Amino acid sequence: MHDWLESPEGKNHQWAEYLLFAPDLFHLLWKLSGDPDVDKADKGKLVVAIAYFISPIDLIPEAIVGPVGYLDDIALAAYVLNSMINRTDPEVLRRHWAGDADVLDVIKRILASADKMMSVNILNKLKRLLGK
Secondary structure, eight states: OHHHHHSHHHHTOTTHHHHTTHHHHHHHHHHHHTOTTSOHHHHHHHHHHHHHHHOSOSSSOHHHHGGGGGHHHHHHHHHHHHHHTTTSOHHHHHHHOOSSSOHHHHHHHHHHHHHHHSOHHHHHHHHHHTTO
């Protein structure tokens, strides 16, 4: 990812900023899945998002398209985290967030851009994965 972001393509890619959130989002999903302050139903969604992140088979496969393939993983993570916000104290999310920006702002920004990052068809499939 780092090498790609340093390349001319990565430096100029419109979603490069969002791709940088991938490691922090994965870390957050992992930490929240073991947090006793997180509802069991939400933990199930977290596990789905973690499995999707590490699966080589997904809607935008990294093995074929490179780092841009993490856009669907990032969007799914944001949807899962957003669905938790009403049932989980935001401080629980902040406690595990390793990124520099505020986690709630990051989630909001990703969700606001998700329909531009990928097709509506892919977004709908991600939402169906979560039972939406």
